Amino acid sequence: MTGQLTNNKFHRPDIIQRLRNGETILVAEGYMWEFGRRGYLKYGGFIPEVVLEHPDLVESMHEEFVHAGTDVVEAFTYYANREKLRSIGREDELEKLNRTALKIAKKVAVRHNKLTAAGLCNTPLYVPGDDTCTAKVKEMFKEQIKWATEEKVDFIIAETFNDLGEALLALECIKEFGNGLPAVITLTPYGPDITTDDVPIPEACRRLEEAGAAVVGLNCGRGPETMLPLLREVRKVCKGPIAALPVAFRCTEDSKTFQSLKDPKTGEYLYPVDLDSARCNSSDFEKFTKEALEIGVTYLGICCGNCATYFRAMAEACGKTPPSSKYTYESSLSHVFGAPEGQKYTRADKIREFMLDIKKN
Template sequence: MTTPGFLERLSNGGSVIVAEGYLFEFERRGYLKAGSFVPEVVIDHPHLVRNLYEEFVHAGSDVVLAFTYYGHREKMRLIGKEHLLEKLNVDALKIARDVADRTGTLMAGNICNTTIYETGNLEAQEKTKGIFKEQIEWAVQYGADFIVAETFSDYGEADLALQCIKQYGNGLPSVVMIAPQTTNTTHDGLSYAEACRKLELSGADIVGLNCHRGPRTMLPLLREIRKACKCPIAALPVPYRTTTENPTMQSLKDPDTGKRSFPSDLTAQLCSRTQIEEFAKEAKEIGVQYVGLCCGNSSHFQRIVAEVYGRKPPSSKFSPDMSQHYVFGNKSNFSLYNQKGLLETVSQNNAE
């Protein structure tokens, strides 16, 4: 069977489930440094990158997103490995293409915020364009089905990324996403709904938000974007318990120390599975068609999103089923008397 194309999957209200979060997951596993956040693991341990691609597909992702985020020229220069730039990008794309082909999924190229873009700085903008150009051309060369441009704080950089995809992307569809800040505007002063609408009018196929904000503080913005835009919209929040007072993961404070949680102590502020399920349901109700999770994502979260959107990925075989539990289930031989006694003991211990 022929794998349906990207835009074909989105036609007539269809959806695309996408897993992100490679950076944080490899940092958690000890293969990537918090701070620089450069995906050196692609070069050092390519088999692990392949495994994570496969793991997220197993959990319901329709897309293998090539792990080239922060694998661009400026980030590689920062760690003194600019000479490995092409190898990192090509290897990430080749592995992603192979996994996508074997699993009947899509493969996406990935560009992102360059860290050097400045409004009004023409020299910085030319360097930014060069960074986008080479990564887009590699993505085209190694068979990407579409290009994801993401995590932009400035509308101007997002629009420049879009124009580069249109110029160098050989006609590939585009997903362009802005990272919402603690304020309700981009760094260059546009509301997120306005910025997304302008990107749509400039030719982006899908527009939306990714990263920085958790479900609770991203969802209200998505409602406004849905009202403003006619094209499919995207949502990939981080799975952290952001609040009105601290709307981004970078602004969250550790409740015990009062210090900033980002990046090392965010684990204690992860969303529950129930909260991820509630996010997915609300995103679906809003009309989000391109959906997933960003930094902090893991396979059990990804499976929940996929299942809410009507998928039954291979990992659904192992979705929780407490009816089989020896104490709490309804199929066990554990006597009601002993169950009641155990539950009373647990309740008493918790009270103490």
């Protein structure tokens, strides 16, 4: 255990110190998509009502990702803002949802001596240059940051921004209301490598870094293959730590984002309910992680589509051995594809032929 227990509280190096010391920080995200896949969250609204309705399942998923190797337990407060709760008639439960999510995350983090993060995200209200909208968004950020600081998180993540202006506003609010907590700010590139307020993504990351973000980078939108080229450009212009959290879907040069993926059989768009047919696998994340590390990414994770087995592959590619590594695939234990040393199972060859549909001449 790296922290020291004093007065029932762990004291550990903060995220900035750990990154400066050369550590790679792993951050499991993707709660929204996984809860939707399991039938506890409505696609379309993407509002984390599960925090209120099944808090035990939220705690269990945090435990699952700790088991798979995350260094950070991020509170499930994505889209837990006033405007989104108002859209489903649950605005009066806003504070309860946020505080419940923060307390659950803190509970699991302390149990395993992990860092705790709060989460902010893009809003449906932001309009560049509209002072009235800006004021409303600032108030929404402010109240979420206030609850996060009161629940004693270690840092704040602000993510999935399409507009640089809104990302800068989130950073401004964290600096103003966050009691000195570090800020991780990530952008979501869609088709072109520019923000929706027309700033090249690398330039936007550079400006966020210069404005005081502890970590900048990319999350969501793009899959492992289509995020890597842009990460290389971000690395060229940013001096500090950069982040990479792709979605777990096989995006291509023709379909750079998971929203634009189509079914090869029908030509229909897969987003959001049919994306399973375009999922990545563990080997994809092993490859992505190694390439990201070569680029110089030190804050790594997986966004929408994440699951524990993918995250374990990422952790192991970083040279880490999370508790779930005990259960990593071992071919020698298979009586068909391996067999223990010195043991030969008589019917294994025939079974393998049937399984693989091997045609012998």
